[in-house]
Amino acid sequence: MPLSLYNSLTRRKEPFTPLSPGEVKMYCCGVTAYDYCHLGHARSYIVWDTVRRYLMWRGYQVRYVQNFTDIDDKILNRARQENSTMQTVADRYTQAYFEDMARLNILEADVYTYATQTLDGIQRLIRELEQKGIAYPANGDVYYAVRKFDGYGKLSGRKLEDMQAGASGRVTTDATDGSIKRDPFDFALWKGAKPGEPFWESPWGPGRPGWHIECSAMVREQFGNTIDIHVGGADLIFPHHENEIAQSEAATGHPLSRYWLHNGMVNVGGEKMSKSLGNFTTIRALLDAPDGPDPMALRLFVLQAQYRKPIDFTDAAIASAKNSWHTLQEGLRFGYTSGAALGWTDVDNPDFGNAGAMRIDRTSATVQAFEATMDDDFNTPGAIAILFDLAKELRRARNLIVHEGQADVSPEQLRQDWQTLVCLAQVLGLEAQPETASTTSALTDAAIEELIAQRQAARQAKNFAEGDRIRDELQAQGITLIDKPGGVTEWHR
RNA sequence: GGCGACAUAGCCAAGUGGUAAGGCAGAGGUCUGCAAAACCUCCAUUCCCCGGUUCGAAUCCGGGUGUCGCCUCCA
Known part of the structure; x- marks a missing residue:
């Protein structure tokens, strides 16, 4: 076509x-x-x-x-x-x-x-x-x-x-x-x-x-x-x-x-939005605002509408785009967050995660659907829907791995899905960086385990205020706790 | 006044003849000390209005209403 x-x-x-x-x-x-x-x-x-x-x-x-x-x-x-x-x-x-x-x-x-x-x-x-x-x-x-x-x-x-x-x-x-x-x-x-x-x-x-x-x-x-x-x-x-x-x-x-x-x-x-009406927001003012969106969220906001149609800039639209981007970003980071757990051996490769170095099957149904959609006068909203399908699948797999220890889809299939997502997203200019040390915590695993043990002790003593304080403290550093049945607490960055 | 677009759920938004993608928000359930996270499920019998064509229309045609853009510098 x-x-x-x-x-x-x-x-x-x-x-x-x-x-x-x-x-x-x-x-x-x-x-x-x-x-x-x-x-x-x-x-x-x-x-x-x-x-x-x-x-x-x-x-x-x-x-x-x-x-x-x-x-x-x-x-x-x-x-x-x-x-x-x-x-x-x-x-x-x-x-x-x-x-x-x-x-x-x-x-x-x-x-x-x-x-x-x-x-x-x-x-x-x-x-x-x-x-x-x-x-x-x-x-x-x-x-x-x-x-x-x-x-x-x-x-x-x-x-x-x-x-x-x-x-x-x-x-x-x-x-x-x-x-x-x-x-x-x-x-x-x-x-x-x-x-x-x-x-x-x-x-x-x-x-x-x-x-x-x-x-x-x-x-x-x-x-x-x-x-x-x-x-x-x-x-x-x-x-x-x-x-x-x-x-x-x-x-x-x-x-x-x-x-x-x-x-x-x-x-x-x-x-x-125009200079003469005075109703404009500069790119830098938006991105640099205290709770401003990730630049990729702004990109998503723009591409979620067909390029020829007008779009309305509102707080709600930006908030929506921020949340949407979060979902896509999780999918894009799948290789970094779950690749090792899946036994992928090249996660430390310099080229790992680089769309340019990936080989994907361009004849797959997903890629074909993406192209058919984009071929129709650059229908980016339709293309993004395809990205979401992939991202949600990967997010689900990641969470299964974190919570259950393993996914219900083969590592090979997940690899293919992830690479497809990364490549197609890149065509739209949507790229996620791996989480960097600055966005996670400087705490060592041992220190985290120690805090979790303290929280566990507090909870057993029914001192929930102290337990929640420790949980909030860890959350603030990017550590999420998962309380599982049986008093076991797992965590991930 | 002229020219050109557009009108789909609470919000955003695909879909141009075959019976409504996706996102955000929301609801219920499992789990929990409460949460969070996660998982499962639900969320437009209907596409601005009125006619028409058709076996069948959000999609085509006619009319109407509304919104926007351009006609001056503008991405």
Whole structure:
């Protein structure tokens, strides 16, 4: 069964066939580096990271390019506020971006592009558009004449006439924004620098590029005329991606991208999370909160909804994701917690638990079901349900081993299940680290046994308060006690 | 006003013609001094509403209602 994905350009699901067999050229619109990333950004990059991972799992060689917009009015405003420079501000938030994404287990792009490093390509593109009569200079600015491009509106499904007619109340103010545009929908390719603003020299005078042109130039520089998949937030469809298409296709005469994928928004109380509404939570604020979720729980929160649908960010949703992650995590740690008890001989191997080193049966019913689900436009909620089946099976086995001494499934079968879980989870970017010493206790086994004996004595003396105190003390150090019939107390870390 | 989505249990969420996955929360039972952990079991006769097509619809068609996004920077 082929991988099919929903193409915003055609507004339907289509089978995926790349330009060159086995290779995928993928471009993702990145952030404007003027502030810390919020959960909307988190969702977008988690989703595209997952798509990329799945394509790789499916055997495609993926070349993934993402940009940083480091020239922009908002960065400029920020720099002015702090009496700093655009570059300083952009560098700071670019660095923060890398930190946040690493925590969310988002793979680094093959190439990161920066507006400040693409000036030549940008100017070349603008010049071509100018030569073709599609761009026109005006007072140091350069604008794109949208009416010169027949396909304008094909991605967002709108017509200039409709926008003009309907937008009467909102765009009329355009008439006062200088009136140097020939049409209110024309957009800036180049902005002339006002006194005191940073600038780059150009054939049209000193200035800086408009926002949309950088992506067109970057894609062309990195990939050529046409790529396979162009992704970004749904809020970029218009005008950003529409304008990218207009710029690139008018210049090259070729389709910019064969498939356009867009992720749904993160909502708060039913409204889009955004800077302008002020209802945003940054990734780091959420993760660093006293009772904040594990980054993997956040990842799970995002992937438990289909990527095109809106998701509502609420405390309850995060709490649910935390608990869900706990279950998955237990399953993922199965090899570390129970492998030795099952007689697995390679638990001390450096590669033990490493998905990349595992061999699993890709024809198994479980893997086939996972692929069939993911093939349907990256149905991660369905895929996660499969992960839960495996994780619960493993958790059950682990508990049987802890409580009864042995599981009711063969070590070989458990090995296969565990490896399948680890590998499939990794495709979704969900990974659990083995419990480290810091999360468990520094107590020696002997010390623990001694405390348990003390508790046993207290309980026999009906001094339950003391007994419970010892139990709580051990629990606080990550030691769980299990009182079994017959006065026997077992424990595990 | 234009364009586009979506509406499934207390909450989140799959499922696009064959009789409702999964997660969270909750309930009961076993066990316990009480717990915890664990194990077992239960938890939508029904998919926003009204019509229609069909042997059969959450799924298709028509109409309605509601919510959201985009039309300005936005992941």
